[in-house]
Amino acid sequence: MNDKEKLEEDxxxxxxxxxxxxxxxxxxxxxxxxxxxxxxxxxxxxxxKVRDVLNSIQEFTQKEELKDPFHSGLTKSEKS
Known part of the structure; x- marks a missing residue:
């Protein structure tokens, strides 16, 4: 891969x-x-405490991202 291809990939x-x-x-x-x-x-x-709730939300979000790491929040019809 030359430098131009590498830059395009980046x-x-x-x-x-x-x-x-x-x-x-x-x-x-x-x-x-x-x-x-x-x-x-x-x-x-x-x-x-606020921090406890935010930590719970973050944990939930991370679990959801593991299921679908590139989920953008859009429905299938909005993506196409």
Whole structure:
């Protein structure tokens, strides 16, 4: 592989990663309002610290990403 091919491959990987990150950001942004009330209720009922709840959400998100590491938050119809 020559230098030009290597740069093109690097560029496509960077682009793919940027799209993945943007998809994750959109997914989080879309979910946040739906879960705000649930999270607030959880805090009040269980007297949990913010960090504990955020850690739980992060663990759940990581498990979901293991199932589908390149899930962008879009439905199949939106991807095509």
């Amino acid at each position: 560029d496509s990987l960077i682009l793919a990663w940027d799209q993945y990150i943007q998809g994750q950001a959109e997914l989080i942004e879309n979910i946040r309002p739906e879960f705000q009330k649930v999270i607030q209720t959880y805090f009040m009922k269980n007297n949990k």
